[in-house]
Amino acid sequence: MNGDACPCNLDCHNCDKFVLSGADLLYWRRKREQWRLLAERAPDDATADYLHCYFEPTARAIDGLEKALAGLGLLDDALALDLRKPQDYFHRVWSTAFRAADLADAGHNEDEYSVTCTADGDDPEQGVA
8 A cells, every 4th residue: 555546645734635524523533632632741831832733723624524514414423423333435424525624724713723823933734634
């Protein structure tokens, strides 16, 4: 495999074709919780702030995915998925996908995420994790 079929060599952070579907929601929600826990256990505030800022674009994409799924009436289906069991891959939760960059724009909520997410002039990676 090694990304041979992927034109971006599995560089999802910089891929404008990276998409998320409703089937991805629970996975990314767990990832968001992992990043929050890492930031909580950071040795200092600067490290915690960096971790929050680094994951911010992904958090916005997760929020956007939730909004998009809710708008299509698929949020409850996505939250009820049990990925340990065989799935109907033709169901709309699996087959309806959105570009991650578009979801990040739709999920932007200035009240929840810091508008200034830079520390000491170092920008965390701006792509979706």
